[in-house]
Amino acid sequence: MAKILAPYALCPLAERKRFVGVSPDSESGCVIVTLARNIIIRYxxxxQKQVSSWSTKAMLSAPVIYDHASKLYYGIFNSDEVxxxxxxxxxxxxxxKTKFIWLIHSIVSSEDVAAVIVYQNGVISPLKTDLAHSKSPPEVKDDQLLPPEENIKDARLVSLASVHYVALYTANEVGETILHLVPVDQDRGTRSFIKLNRAGFKLTAFTILDGDSPVLITLWSDGKLFSLSLPMRYSFPGKLISVVSCIDVNHPAVILQLGQEHFVLYGAAPNSEGAYLVILGRQFGLPESKAKMKVYDDECRMWTCRNNVVMVLGGHLVVAPFRLDTVKLASLIGVDKALDTNKENGVSIMDNSVEGITSFITQMKEEGHIEHFICxxxxxxxLExxxxxxxxxxxxxxxxxxxxxxVQLANFAAVDEKLLRRVLKLPLSGDASTQTLVRQKLMLTSALKLISVITGMLKEDDVDKCIIDWACLLCDTHYLQCLLSKDDQVISATRDLHDAVEEHIESMVTYRSLLAEINYFKRGKVTSNTPSVSSHSYVVEKIKLY
Known part of the structure; x- marks a missing residue:
């Protein structure tokens, strides 16, 4: 399943209103942050370190972008200069600066597509071509222009069945949202538009999942999530794939594509303060991972940078790393059912006796709740x-x-070795987010207690793989403290763990040699210990010359 790792702040925003946007950089893992109308920083x-930065006296009107084809950075100034x-x-x-006759909305590009200029009237054109003919606008037909009452809200490059389009999201005077698909190469595609209207319901969020099987995803105020194949084969809004309950769909939300099979959803938390960032699978439309955000921002904007979601939250630019794995249907059972809380008016609704806890968990499973939420x-x-x-x-x-x-159970169970041994036999993923949790929750003294128990368990006959995983996790997260410490307790604990591991390595070497002997016996052969060095001091060799 997909997983959202711990979010962190990339940089503060001096003035939210002056922030322009984010775009991918030339280097992998870097982003171009147009922090204000005249400040550009590469992070x-x-x-979270600055790679370089620029400043300008002229006012930028769109995010600065990097064009992989020309290997240049492009900026739009005052909406009519590039x-x-x-x-x-x-x-x-x-x-x-090159001055244009038409007002410019933005410039879009990707690793596969050279920079494309998007004019505010809805016309798109290769930037290289228009830079050479900036004083004479391209010849266009009336149907290539947007109606005067429509304004572009966003423009993105998408790939629909190997044909590149610029997706223009516009809004008119009555509040309707219209999606325009404009082909980059006019000979390979046809311009089209879709009005995102559904009788009786308000559009909450939408996005295009491009690739080999492109679809338009729309989320509505009744919680229904629809998928429509592109180019459009069925009537809008398409096929219902799920009903979303993980966010409050009556507030504005944002959807963004993550890879071919996933998309991320940001929205207000239902029945509580804050917000949720949720990764959903394209096939089932069910949440696979979610992270709670303390603050809900109804004007949230999001971008992707490799395996990171970059978003504007309050006065900061926030990064939420994610990991995409193969979807297992069994892991999704009950994931769309959320547990609000286990307390009502400060009083627990769960009986803390053994029977009461067992009954409570059984009831939650019968209602279809996933075990992660039950935990x-x-x-x-x-634990409290x-x-x-x-x-x-x-x-x-x-x-x-x-x-x-x-991790929290292991930290608490340090006072009860029987419970601790049980926890150490439970499987854990041990990824980067787990290492962060261990560093935050387990101090060195608690880690040493766990290491001593693990060392004792390694000396027993039946050693579980999970114990080795825990040992590796603790060594990885506290290696520097153990390496520099001169405390006798630290030295003794690490030395005992080293000796236990050495014993296992020696045992594996012995087992390997025994395995060879066993294989000989299985074949019906008996090995003989032939001396490796002959007792004779000479060698007889017969050579045929003719």
Whole structure:
């Protein structure tokens, strides 16, 4: 399943109203942030560091983009001038600008498509061509122009069955949203438009999932999520794929494509404050992972950069890393049913006795709730009340436990070795987000306690793979502290773990040699210990000369 990792802030926004936008950079893992009307900064997403920056006295009217074909950066100034520069340029003050007759909305490009200029009247054209003929606008027909009452809200490049289009999202005076699909190469496609209207319901969010089987995804105020094949083969809005309950669909939301089989949804949290960032699968339209955001922003804007979602939240630019895996249908059972809370007016609705906990979990499963959500409802209260018997009862009835709860259970169970041994035998993914959790939740003293218990378990006859995974996780997250520490307890714990691992390695070498002997016996052969060095001091060799 897909997974959203811990979000973090990339940079603050000095003035939200002056922020222009984000676009992919020439380097993998970097983004171009047009922070204000005259400030451009290149950020490396992984470490939030600035790669380079530019400033200009002229006012930018659209996000700065990088064109892979010409290997140049392009900026639009005052909606009618375009300027370009190379990466090594320090100052943009003396750049020459090309003035256009028509007002420009934006410039779009990708690794596969050279830069395309998008005019505010709905006309698109290759940027290279129009730069050479800027004083004479391209010849167009009336049907290539937008109606005067429509304004472009966004423009994006999409690939529909190997044909590249610019998708123009427009709005008219009565509040209707219209999608215009304009082919980059007029000879390979036909211009078309779709009015995103559904009688009696308000459009909450929409996006295009491009690729080999492109579809238009629309979410409506009744929670229904529709998928429409492109080019349009059926009547709008298309096929119903699911009913979304993970966000409040009565508030504005944003949908963005993540790969060929997933898309991300941002919206207000239902029945509570804050918001949710949710990854949904294209096939079933069900949530595969979600992250709670403290603040809901009804003017949220989102972009993707490799395996990261970049979004504007409040006064910051926030990055939410994600990971896409193969979808398993069994993991999606009950995922669309959300548990609001396990308390009403501050009073628990779960009986904390062993029987009560077992009954509560069984009831949740019968109602179709996924085990990840059941863990959220059960473990928080049991850990707060330090109910060891209740935790054991929960572990008896829940098989799929997220890493965030395994880490907290291990930290708590350090006071009870029997419970700790049980937790250490539970599987965990051990990815980057888990390592972050361990560093935050498990201090060195707690980690040493876990390492000592793991060392004892490694010396037993039956060693579970999960124990080795835990040992690797603890060593990875605390290696620097263990390496630099001169404390006798730290040295002793790491040395004991090293000795236990060495014993296992020696055992594996022995098992390997025994395996060869066993294979000989299976074939009906008996090995003999032939001395490797002959006792004779000479060698007889027969050579035939003729």
């Amino acid at each position: 490396r997403v992984s470490n 300027s370009s520069w190379e990466e090594h340029v320090v100052s943009l003050g003396k750049l020459s 959220d409802a059960v473990f928080e209260e049991l 009340s330090k109910n060891i018997e209740g935790l054991n009862a929960a572990l008896d009835n829940i098989a799929d436990i997220p890493d965030k709860w395994l």
